[in-house]
Amino acid sequence: MNSQTHRQWLVADRPIGRELRAGDFHLVETPVVQPSHGEVLVETLYLAFDPAQKSWMENVANYRDPVALGSMMPGRGVGRVLASRHPDLAAGDLVHGETGWQERPLMQGAGLAKVAQGVPPTAVLSVLGTTGKTAYLGLTHVGKPKPGDTVVISGAAGATGSVVGQIAKLAGCRVIGIAGGTQKCAWLTDELGFDGAIDYKAEKIRARLRELCPGGIDVMWDNVGGDILNDCLARLAVGARVVICGGISRYNFDARNPEQMPPGPRNYFNVVFTGATIQGFLMNHYERDYPIAEARLLAWVREGRLKYKEDIREGFENAPAALMGLFAGGNFGKQLLKVAN
Amino acid sequence: MNSQTHRQWLVADRPIGRELRAGDFHLVETPVVQPSHGEVLVETLYLAFDPAQKSWMENVANYRDPVALGSMMPGRGVGRVLASRHPDLAAGDLVHGETGWQERPLMQGAGLAKVAQGVPPTAVLSVLGTTGKTAYLGLTHVGKPKPGDTVVISGAAGATGSVVGQIAKLAGCRVIGIAGGTQKCAWLTDELGFDGAIDYKAEKIRARLRELCPGGIDVMWDNVGGDILNDCLARLAVGARVVICGGISRYNFDARNPEQMPPGPRNYFNVVFTGATIQGFLMNHYERDYPIAEARLLAWVREGRLKYKEDIREGFENAPAALMGLFAGGNFGKQLLKVAN
Numbered sequence: 001m002n003s004q005t006h007r008q009w010l011v012a013d014r015p016i017g018r019e020l021r022a023g024d025f026h027l028v029e030t031p032v033v034q035p036s037h038g039e040v041l042v043e044t045l046y047l048a049f050d051p052a053q054k055s056w057m058e059n060v061a062n063y064r065d066p067v068a069l070g071s072m073m074p075g076r077g078v079g080r081v082l083a084s085r086h087p088d089l090a091a092g093d094l095v096h097g098e099t100g101w102q103e104r105p106l107m108q109g110a111g112l113a114k115v116a117q118g119v120p121p122t123a124v125l126s127v128l129g130t131t132g133k134t135a136y137l138g139l140t141h142v143g144k145p146k147p148g149d150t151v152v153i154s155g156a157a158g159a160t161g162s163v164v165g166q167i168a169k170l171a172g173c174r175v176i177g178i179a180g181g182t183q184k185c186a187w188l189t190d191e192l193g194f195d196g197a198i199d200y201k202a203e204k205i206r207a208r209l210r211e212l213c214p215g216g217i218d219v220m221w222d223n224v225g226g227d228i229l230n231d232c233l234a235r236l237a238v239g240a241r242v243v244i245c246g247g248i249s250r251y252n253f254d255a256r257n258p259e260q261m262p263p264g265p266r267n268y269f270n271v272v273f274t275g276a277t278i279q280g281f282l283m284n285h286y287e288r289d290y291p292i293a294e295a296r297l298l299a300w301v302r303e304g305r306l307k308y309k310e311d312i313r314e315g316f317e318n319a320p321a322a323l324m325g326l327f328a329g330g331n332f333g334k335q336l337l338k339v340a341n
Numbered sequence: 342m343n344s345q346t347h348r349q350w351l352v353a354d355r356p357i358g359r360e361l362r363a364g365d366f367h368l369v370e371t372p373v374v375q376p377s378h379g380e381v382l383v384e385t386l387y388l389a390f391d392p393a394q395k396s397w398m399e400n401v402a403n404y405r406d407p408v409a410l411g412s413m414m415p416g417r418g419v420g421r422v423l424a425s426r427h428p429d430l431a432a433g434d435l436v437h438g439e440t441g442w443q444e445r446p447l448m449q450g451a452g453l454a455k456v457a458q459g460v461p462p463t464a465v466l467s468v469l470g471t472t473g474k475t476a477y478l479g480l481t482h483v484g485k486p487k488p489g490d491t492v493v494i495s496g497a498a499g500a501t502g503s504v505v506g507q508i509a510k511l512a513g514c515r516v517i518g519i520a521g522g523t524q525k526c527a528w529l530t531d532e533l534g535f536d537g538a539i540d541y542k543a544e545k546i547r548a549r550l551r552e553l554c555p556g557g558i559d560v561m562w563d564n565v566g567g568d569i570l571n572d573c574l575a576r577l578a579v580g581a582r583v584v585i586c587g588g589i590s591r592y593n594f595d596a597r598n599p600e601q602m603p604p605g606p607r608n609y610f611n612v613v614f615t616g617a618t619i620q621g622f623l624m625n626h627y628e629r630d631y632p633i634a635e636a637r638l639l640a641w642v643r644e645g646r647l648k649y650k651e652d653i654r655e656g657f658e659n660a661p662a663a664l665m666g667l668f669a670g671g672n673f674g675k676q677l678l679k680v681a682n
Binding site for chain 2: 061062063225230234238244245246247250258261262263264265266267268269270271272273274275276277278279280281282285
């Protein structure tokens with residue numbers, strides 16, 4: 001890359017009803033544009049990846065503006081200010097925001113936030129970013145944990161689930177995580193202090209839930225859907241709260257064609273006998289609480305009470321592969337991509 | 342019947358995974374027992390019927406004591422006191438309670454309540470009974486209607502749904518009912534003041550919901566499950582509340598064998614984009630609010646602001662047929678059985 005051009009990943013096709021593939025993305029070189037009044041030229045250092053980005057490409061996420069084919073792939077990143085015409089930002093500042101998948105974004109300064117002091121800059125893309133805020137806001141506003149509650153989390157070793165579990169521990173709960181593989185399960189119990197873990201690849205979930213949740217599940221946090229959600233619904237305690245945060249088992253189906261979507265959880269009717277609540281969580285609905293979430297997450301990270309894991313790949317050219325890897329469960333920790341030093 | 346014996350219907354078999362049939366019930370004659378201290382001998386005048394009674398026979402309703410095969414069929418009734426050894430009740434009083442399916446129940450006086458003045462005695466089994474209280478408590482505590490909300494009700498011409506809709510109108514909502522047949526739909530709009538009705542036997546529910554709920558559904562009250570619930574979930578407004586009260590489409594499946602239950606609603610994931618809540622309602626969880634519900638329902642009935650319909654069959658020997666008829670949708674109004682004058 002020279003100083004006159006930079007690279008961008010564009011959206012070339014919509015992955016509707018199928019897995020992502022390399023041909024859904026298209027790499028271009030484009031001129032670097034110097035900032036006008038209020039604008040900032042940034043050098044991207046890290047990009048963050050989330051399964052929801054696939055739904056953005058499909059245009060089924062009604063909480064975002066549509067993504068046009070041929071336009072830049074959206075996403076969040078951390079960068080360093082190269083040149084600024086915004087009064088609050090200066091060359092050298094570390095910032096984060098909706099950079100998109102590009103090396104030298106030209107951004108409105110008002111859309112950028114400075115990276116917090118005292119934590120690694122990548123933390124604003126993981127534990128302090130969308131996933132951390134989702135965990136804090138979803139658990140406190142929808143899950144409403146009480147001390148002594150039993151909390152079960154699917155996708156528990158993921159970037160959101162692992163933070164949900166640790167905050168539930170801070171709230172005085174018993175926490176059981178469901179994750180794939182002995183390494184992830186050991187991390188939950190040995191490093192993060194979970195009270196139990198279920199390896200869905202090797203264990204029978206229903207039988208293990210009976211053992212680990214003898215009094216039922218008070219809070220269920222679901223990132224997965226499918227059989228795991230259904231098995232948990234069978235063990236709800238009276239008054240349980242089920243937080244639907246994600247559904248990774250559903251993301252390769254065509255959401256525009258409801259008949260082709262996988263069935264819902266047949267045990268949904270147990271909410272009648274338990275008076276339980278199933279509620280969806282979308283972070284955008286809680287925007288006014290972002291500052292509270294960020295302040296609390298930052299304090300816990302600085303105090304060492306909240307641990308997090310990042311899975312950092314390298315090279316701007318690997319952005320599509322980093323996103324695709326999320327759907328294969330290959331990452332362990334928040335998926336990031338290092339783009340520059 | 343002579344004065345020395347009376348008849349009881351016993352549970353002869355469990356209708357698990359199938360429809361009810363006549364052989365599930367067994368009619369016996371048994372001696373009339375005179376009351377001891379605190380007891381009351383009652384003559385049953387009317388019995389009330391509810392789809393949930395099938396699940397009691399299956400022993401899958403975890404909110405009730407198990408029903409033993411060969412024991413009396415449980416249910417609620419209105420009766421006249423024949424002889425009392427309870428200080429608050431005297432011969433001739435009209436009372437209601439858990440009489441079971443029998444002609445001359447011997448009951449604890451403490452388990453009986455007097456029939457309210459100024460309304461027909463059957464009202465305590467319908468609009469003032471389980472169905473009315475379910476409607477009031479479920480709508481106010483779980484549905485949480487706000488003025489201007491659009492409320493959609495499945496099974497809207499049923500004993501519960503029709504009361505839900507009228508209370509939602511009192512709360513300032515737009516109310517759309519889903520029911521089977523032009524007669525029931527006309528009753529909803531012409532007699533009860535619903536703003537619209539969808540005949541699920543003749544109309545396309547999804548298309549009609551689009552027409553009738555252009556701003557989405559704020560409160561959905563579900564008595565049915567299946568496709569009707571699924572279609573409504575596709576049209577939820579942000580922050581919607583879905584009250585799961587019943588699932589008549591599910592009651593002939595074997596709830597002990599989850600693999601054989603029908604699938605859940607595939608559109609459940611829309612709760613994420615809307616932040617909506619799906620919550621079950623079981624009246625037993627709201628016992629401390631029964632007096633409030635009964636007082637308000639009674640006032641509205643007396644003032645003529647709450648209309649109700651009863652479908653009254655006759656003859657104690659027809660109790661099984663009255664219950665079975667609920668699952669064929671044959672009744673129009675709360676199903677009651679007149680047992681004596």
